[in-house]
Amino acid sequence: MKAAVWYAQRDVRVVEVPEPPKPPKGWVKIKVEWCGICGSDLHEYIAGPIFIPVGTPHPLTGGTAPLTLGHEFSGRIVEVGEGVTNWKTGDKVAPDACQVCWECYSCKRMDYPCCEKLAFTGLHTDGAFAEYVNVPAYTLYKVPDDMPFEIAAVVEPLAVGMHAVRRAPVMAGDNVVIFGGGTIGLSALQSAKAAGAAKVIVVEMAKARKDYAKKLGAYAVLDPTQNDVAAEVHKLTDGLGADVAIECVGSDKTVPVALASVRPRGIVVTAGVFEKDTPIQFNNVTFPEKEIKGSLGYNGEFATVISMLGDGRLDAKTMITGKIKLDDIIGKGFEELVNNKDKNIKIIVSPK
Ligand SMILES: [Zn+2]
Ligand SMILES: [Zn+2]
Numbered sequence: 606m607k608a609a610v611w612y613a614q615r616d617v618r619v620v621e622v623p624e625p626p627k628p629p630k631g632w633v634k635i636k637v638e639w640c641g642i643c644g645s646d647l648h649e650y651i652a653g654p655i656f657i658p659v660g661t662p663h664p665l666t667g668g669t670a671p672l673t674l675g676h677e678f679s680g681r682i683v684e685v686g687e688g689v690t691n692w693k694t695g696d697k698v699a700p701d702a703c704q705v706c707w708e709c710y711s712c713k714r715m716d717y718p719c720c721e722k723l724a725f726t727g728l729h730t731d732g733a734f735a736e737y738v739n740v741p742a743y744t745l746y747k748v749p750d751d752m753p754f755e756i757a758a759v760v761e762p763l764a765v766g767m768h769a770v771r772r773a774p775v776m777a778g779d780n781v782v783i784f785g786g787g788t789i790g791l792s793a794l795q796s797a798k799a800a801g802a803a804k805v806i807v808v809e810m811a812k813a814r815k816d817y818a819k820k821l822g823a824y825a826v827l828d829p830t831q832n833d834v835a836a837e838v839h840k841l842t843d844g845l846g847a848d849v850a851i852e853c854v855g856s857d858k859t860v861p862v863a864l865a866s867v868r869p870r871g872i873v874v875t876a877g878v879f880e881k882d883t884p885i886q887f888n889n890v891t892f893p894e895k896e897i898k899g900s901l902g903y904n905g906e907f908a909t910v911i912s913m914l915g916d917g918r919l920d921a922k923t924m925i926t927g928k929i930k931l932d933d934i935i936g937k938g939f940e941e942l943v944n945n946k947d948k949n950i951k952i953i954v955s956p957k
Contacts, residue, residue: 607956608673608735609934614653617939619932622673625731625739628686633742635698638754639928639953640733641677641762642938644787645878648855649674649728650939652880656728665706665722666730675734675954676702676727679748679757689742697752699760700744701907702726707743718768718902725902734931736956746907749915755928756914758953759788759921763910764903766792766853769876770800772900773849777801780842782834782866785853786814788951789876791821791924793851798822799918806841808834808859811947813926820923835865846871851900857881860897861889869893876900927952 608622628634648655654670662669682696692698704724705712711719726732726740748757766789775781781797783790786809797805804824809815815826827837839846846868852859855877863873864885875897890897913919926949929937938952 606736607931608731609675609931610671611649611653611657611674612671615650617650617674617935619934622735625737628684628739630687631689631742632686632739633682633689633692633745634684634737634739635680635700635733636683636737637675637678637680637733637735637956639679639758639955640675641758641788641951641953642934642942643677643762644789645728646674647939647942648878648880651943655878655880656725658729663724663729665704665724668724668730673731673733673735673738674727675732675738676725677758677761678733678738679754679760680733683737685742692742692745697748697750697754697757698745699748699757699907699911700726700740701746701764701903702744702761703902704730704741704744716904718904734934734954734956746911748911752911752914755925755953756921757911759924759951760907760910760914762788762951763792763795763914763919763921764906765789765876766794767796767906767910768903769793769851769853769874769900770796771906772898773851773872773874775800775802775849778803779848780804780806780845781849781851782806782808782838782847782863783851783853784808784859784863785877786811786818786826787853788924790851790853791817791950793853793876794818794821794823795919797851799913804841806838806847813948814950817923817950821920829862834862838866848872849874852877855879857883861885864889864895864897867895870895872896872898874898874900924950925953926950929954931956
């Protein structure tokens with residue numbers, strides 16, 4: 606079968622690879638319908654390896670480069686492994702990308718994104734930019750018959766945005782500022798609004814992303830090249846500062862601005878993947894008793910996202926700006942996202 610395989614930085618190839626074998630005990634084989642290109646796939650392409658194990662096999666999966674990318678996907682089960690009783694061939698699914706040990710301290714507390722052996726499908730083991738992928742049955746979520754596969758492929762990033770909102774947590778009436786109007790920023794925007802946020806302000810430079818932020822209900826969009834963001838956030842919140850800031854960029858410039866944008870005892874959630882260190886004057890945390898919290902992936906938000914896509918409180922369709930074939934993933938996928946960041950939110954890929 607065909608797959609998009611990461612070999613090294615700037616070296617992702619669409620090549621023939623063997624189809625995954627019969628799924629092992631507790632696993633299923635999925636025929637992939639659609640798989641989204643994630644910011645973290647792009648990070649691996651431009652600046653990797655970040656998550657991808659090179660040389661030393663991953664402690665849980667044994668995975669090591671070269672490996673097949675892709676973790677935001679939907680498809681149907683085509684084969685079930687031994688001991689899988691609650692899923693059957695033909696089931697329509699959107700899998701959680703976290704593969705975990707279920708034995709460590711965090712797993713026993715159900716804090717599985719903090720698993721000491723955490724692995725992501727498509728980053729620490731072969732993923733879904735391929736016709737077929739094997740995943741553990743515990744990662745599966747049922748997709749309703751009337752939900753298109755394209756929409757189901759966006760459940761994963763929507764869950765990332767929702768998790769960041771829940772990590773804060775955003776409460777009814779809160780003013781929220783979100784750094785970044787890409788897929789995760791726009792997902793966090795939607796979840797913050799669904800959580801009852803009063804004003805959600807988005808900070809973004811790219812033209813198309815500003816428009817999408819407005820379309821999805823941002824109260825205001827601030828361009829950091831034209832505004833003093835922290836001052837502007839204060840102006841928009843009656844001089845108080847936002848209750849919550851969510852960083853979805855991963856820039857070394859944004860966290861100090863996010864800190865300056867929130868009120869005393871305000872909360873900054875970092876959901877970006879950072880390539881560089883950020884210098885922070887921690888008196889700006891100590892004196893106003895602010896909090897900084899990390900947010901990685903999700904913690905079971907898939908079912909909630911699927912149900913809120915169903916009742917219209919979340920919108921995946923607006924965020925899909927491109928549908929391409931696996932053969933075109935380099936040119937019309939990765940390179941397109943690198944060169945035309947301004948035009949794109951989510952590009953999804955079909956292996957057919
Ligand atoms: Zn992702
Ligand atoms: Zn664990």
